[in-house]
Amino acid sequence: MRDVCDGCLTIHYENPKVVAGCLALWDEQVLLCRRAIEPRYGLWTLPAGFMENEETTTEAAVRETWEEARARVAIDGLYTLFNLPHISQVYLMFRARLDQASFAPGSESLEVALFAEHDVPWDELAFPAVRETLKLYFQDRAQGRYRFHAGDLLKDPRSGQYRVRMLPAT
Numbered sequence: 001m002r003d004v005c006d007g008c009l010t011i012h013y014e015n016p017k018v019v020a021g022c023l024a025l026w027d028e029q030v031l032l033c034r035r036a037i038e039p040r041y042g043l044w045t046l047p048a049g050f051m052e053n054e055e056t057t058t059e060a061a062v063r064e065t066w067e068e069a070r071a072r073v074a075i076d077g078l079y080t081l082f083n084l085p086h087i088s089q090v091y092l093m094f095r096a097r098l099d100q101a102s103f104a105p106g107s108e109s110l111e112v113a114l115f116a117e118h119d120v121p122w123d124e125l126a127f128p129a130v131r132e133t134l135k136l137y138f139q140d141r142a143q144g145r146y147r148f149h150a151g152d153l154l155k156d157p158r159s160g161q162y163r164v165r166m167l168p169a170t
Contacts, residue, residue, distance in 0.1 A: 016088040019129075020060035021048020022096040023080075023137055024073050029114035030134065031103060032121075033068045036110045040126035046093060046133065047071070049108075061094045069112045071103040080136060081150040082129040086157075091129040095137070095146060117141075128153050128162045 003012040023046055024031040032044045047068040051060040058075050065073050073096035082091040103112045115121075117138050125131045132153065140146045151166035 014088075016090055018051040018057065018060070019048050019089055019091045020051050020057045020064060020094070021046050021091070022061050022065045022073050022075070022094050023133055024065055024069070024071060024096045024098050026098040026101050026114055028141070029116050030120070030137070031065075031069055031071060031098065032113060032115055033105070033109040034111045035108065035126055036105070037108050042110065043124050043126035044121050044130075045126040046130050047109075048091070048093065048130075057092050058094060061092070061096070065096070066106070068106045068109050069103045070106055071112075072099040073097060074099060076146075078148055079146070080129070080133045080148075082132065083152045084129065084155075085152065086155045091127075091133075093129070093133045128164075132164060 004010070005012070031047065033047050034044050035041055047065040048061070049064040049068070051057060055063070061075065062073060065071050076095045076097060078092060079095040080091070080093040084091065105112050120134060122131070136149050147169045149166065149169050151164055154163045154165060156163065
């Protein structure tokens with residue numbers, strides 16, 4: 001079902017939202033932000049947010065990293081793509097390098113920090129797409145090869161638990 005104007009028959013589309021962000025790295029550590037906004041206030045995430053009109057996905061990822069972590073990055077490439085059909089969102093996370101170890105909380109972050117794998121606050125991560133991106137990154141790093149990953153994060157309406165359905169890695 002779509003909203004259609006009775007007068008001019010214009011269709012008013014409600015399309016999925018694109019979230020773009022960075023898996024920003026410095027010396028094998030990942031940059032995480034503690035959220036200062038809802039949803040998931042106080043939990044940790046990768047710097048990411050909704051894409052704006054008239055920008056590319058890489059521009060959105062770089063902008064969000066600056067806005068949330070006051071960090072400058074160089075994009076290495078698209079790393080993960082996750083479909084979240086239950087909330088009509090698509091997450092695009094880019095692997096990126098921090099230009100320097102300089103960062104600070106933006107207006108949407110309480111704090112920003114670099115984490116080694118064993119220090120990641122796994123029980124305090126805000127979003128399933130962030131958790132899966134981090135898990136895939138540490139697996140790829142251990143294998144010495146970074147691949148593009150795509151999949152679906154499917155939420156069970158009764159339990160609220162997520163099931164990950166990955167496409168074959170490339």
